Amino acid sequence: SAQATLERPVARDSAVLDAIIVGAGFAGLYQLHSLRDKLEMNVRVLEAGEGVGGTWYWNRYPGARCDSESYYYSFSFSDELQKEWDWSERYPKHFEIRRYLDFVADKFDLRRSIQFNTRVSQAAFDEAEGLWQVTTEAGERLRSRFLITAVGCLSSANVPRIPGLESFKGQWYHTGRWPHEDVDFTGKRVGLIGTGSTGIQAAPVIAEAAAHLTVFQRTANYSVPARNCAVSLEERQQIKADYASIRAMARTTTNGYPFAPPPISAMELSEEERLARYEAAWERGGMRFRATFNDILTNKESNNTASEFIRAKIRSIVKDPEVAEKLTPKDHHFATKRPPIDSHYFETFNRDNVTLVDVKASPILEITPDGIRTQDGEHQLDIIVFATGFDAMTGPLLALDIRGRGGLALKEAWAEGPRTYLGLQVAGFPNLFTITGPGSPSVLTNMPVAIEQHVEWITGCIADMRQRGLNRIEADPAAVEGWVAHVNEAASATLLPLAESSWYLGANIPGKPRVFMPYAGGMARYAGICQEVVQKGYEGFNRS
Ligand code: N01
Numbered sequence: 001s002a003q004a005t006l007e008r009p010v011a012r013d014s015a016v017l018d019a020i021i022v023g024a025g026f027a028g029l030y031q032l033h034s035l036r037d038k039l040e041m042n043v044r045v046l047e048a049g050e051g052v053g054g055t056w057y058w059n060r061y062p063g064a065r066c067d068s069e070s071y072y073y074s075f076s077f078s079d080e081l082q083k084e085w086d087w088s089e090r091y092p093k094h095f096e097i098r099r100y101l102d103f104v105a106d107k108f109d110l111r112r113s114i115q116f117n118t119r120v121s122q123a124a125f126d127e128a129e130g131l132w133q134v135t136t137e138a139g140e141r142l143r144s145r146f147l148i149t150a151v152g153c154l155s156s157a158n159v160p161r162i163p164g165l166e167s168f169k170g171q172w173y174h175t176g177r178w179p180h181e182d183v184d185f186t187g188k189r190v191g192l193i194g195t196g197s198t199g200i201q202a203a204p205v206i207a208e209a210a211a212h213l214t215v216f217q218r219t220a221n222y223s224v225p226a227r228n229c230a231v232s233l234e235e236r237q238q239i240k241a242d243y244a245s246i247r248a249m250a251r252t253t254t255n256g257y258p259f260a261p262p263p264i265s266a267m268e269l270s271e272e273e274r275l276a277r278y279e280a281a282w283e284r285g286g287m288r289f290r291a292t293f294n295d296i297l298t299n300k301e302s303n304n305t306a307s308e309f310i311r312a313k314i315r316s317i318v319k320d321p322e323v324a325e326k327l328t329p330k331d332h333h334f335a336t337k338r339p340p341i342d343s344h345y346f347e348t349f350n351r352d353n354v355t356l357v358d359v360k361a362s363p364i365l366e367i368t369p370d371g372i373r374t375q376d377g378e379h380q381l382d383i384i385v386f387a388t389g390f391d392a393m394t395g396p397l398l399a400l401d402i403r404g405r406g407g408l409a410l411k412e413a414w415a416e417g418p419r420t421y422l423g424l425q426v427a428g429f430p431n432l433f434t435i436t437g438p439g440s441p442s443v444l445t446n447m448p449v450a451i452e453q454h455v456e457w458i459t460g461c462i463a464d465m466r467q468r469g470l471n472r473i474e475a476d477p478a479a480v481e482g483w484v485a486h487v488n489e490a491a492s493a494t495l496l497p498l499a500e501s502s503w504y505l506g507a508n509i510p511g512k513p514r515v516f517m518p519y520a521g522g523m524a525r526y527a528g529i530c531q532e533v534v535q536k537g538y539e540g541f542n543r544s
Pocket of ligand 1: 217359
C-alpha cells in the first residue's frame, strides 16, 4: 500500500531524503505523486502556504479565475481523476481550482508528505556528500539527493517601490498575496494600479462594489471577451467521453491547447472574410482568438489585422472617445505580451464611478497618506490594489538562495539572465531540477501540459539513474550554451521579443536583465527535443 511505501527506507542514510520538492501547486503535487508512489522514493514537499494550490492558493483577488478553460486546465495523468471531477464553469474561479487541487491531494494521499507553513531560506549543494542541504526560515535543516523546484513562474509578487507607501492611511493589497477573508469595497474609493491579465479581471468586479474605482494604466492592453458560462451536464459528459483525444491534441500543439489555428494566414483572405473570422472568434471568446490564423505571432502584417480588429472593438465599446483612445494599445502587437481575456473590462469604463488615469502621460510621483499623487494632482483613495505582476520566472528561484558547486550562487550564475539546459537544469548545480524553469515553454503554454511533461521527464530521468546506479546529474556548460542560443533563436522567429514592456523579457522589474525567458519554439517541438535527449543517452548532461 502507499503507507507501506512511505515507511520503506529508500535512502541509505535514513536522515537523508531522496528528494525535496519546493512548492505544492500543480507541479509539486504531481512530482510528489510520481516519485513517491511510482518510484517508491522518500520525498518531502516544503510549502510556504497553509494549503495546497500554489498560484491558486495565493491569488484570491476579486475576479480571479483561470484564462484557460477548465476541461483542459487540469491533470491528464489519471483517467480516474478526470472521470471523477466535474467543473462548473467554462473558466474556473480561483476557489474551484483550489478545491480541485485539494481533491487531488486527498485522492492520492499527498498531504502526509507535505510540510506546510515552511519557507525555504537557502539550499546549498554539499559537494563532498553529493547532497542538497536545505534550510527553512524556521531554521530546520534537511538533506536530500535531489532538489526539485516547483515554485511556479509567477509567484514572486512585484510591489513597485513608489515613495510614500508606508505613509498611506488606507489599506493596500497585492493581488498575488490577497487576504483569505473578503475585502469589503462597499463605499470605498479604490485605486487599481496595473492593467495586465490580473487588473483586467479585477477592475469590473471592484467597480461593481466600490463607491469609486480609479484605474492607473501604464500600458494599454488588448483584451478579448472570455464569455464565461456554466458547463452543462451534457457538455461535461461529452468532454469526459472525448478526453483521450482532447489530451492527445493538447500535447501536439504549440501552446498545449486542445485546438490549433487553421493552416491559413490572415493575409490569404479578403478583408471581408478575415473580419468575419475575427468576429466569430470574438463571439466565441477566450484565448482561442489568438488561433484565428496561423501567423498572428510571426507575421507583422497579419498581426496588425488582429490588433486593428481589437482596437476597433475598444472604440466601439467605450463611449467616451478620449477614454477609448487611452485604452487603445498602440505600442505593441497583439499577443506579444501575454493576452488577457475579460468579462466586461472595457464596458467598465462606461460606468459613472470609474476613472482611467494614464500614468505614462502623467506618472505616479508618490503615495500620500490619502492616496496617489500623479503629475496632474492627487487622487484620494481608501484602498490601493496593486495588480502590478510578478518578478517572473527567475524571481521565485532566486528567492530560494540556491548555491551550487563551490558555493556558486544562482544569483551570480544568472547575473546576466537565466541560463539553463532545456529549462530543467543549470550548469554547476547538480541534481537540481527546475520544473517549468526559464528556457522551457512554461508561461507560453497551458501550464498543466508543460508541468506534466516536465514532471514525467524528471521522473524518467531519476528512474533511469537508479537503474544504472548513478547518483549525480548535471547539465554540461556547452549544452547550456547551445540551449540559450536556441531559446534566443526561437524567440526571434516570432514577434514576441518586440514587446518592450513585457514581463517575458523582465522589463517590468527595474534593473532586471532584458532576456526573453520562456522557450517560444512550441510545446510539442520542445517535448520532442526532450525525448530525443533521452534517446541519445541524456545528451548534454553529465551523469556519474
Ligand atoms: O501582471 P502583468 P498580472 N507603475 O505584469 C503595471 C498570469 N495570469 O498580474 O505593462 C504603474 O501582466 C504594468 O504596466 P506595464 C498571466 O500569465 C494568469 O496582470 O509594465 N504600473 C501592467 O499593466 C499574466 O500575464 C491568469 O507598463 C505598473 C501591470 O502593472 C501574468 O499572470 C490571470 C507598475 C502588471 O501586469 C501576470 O499578470 C491573471 C508601476 N510601477 C494573471 N509596475 C490566468 O487566468 C507594473 N505596472 C491563468
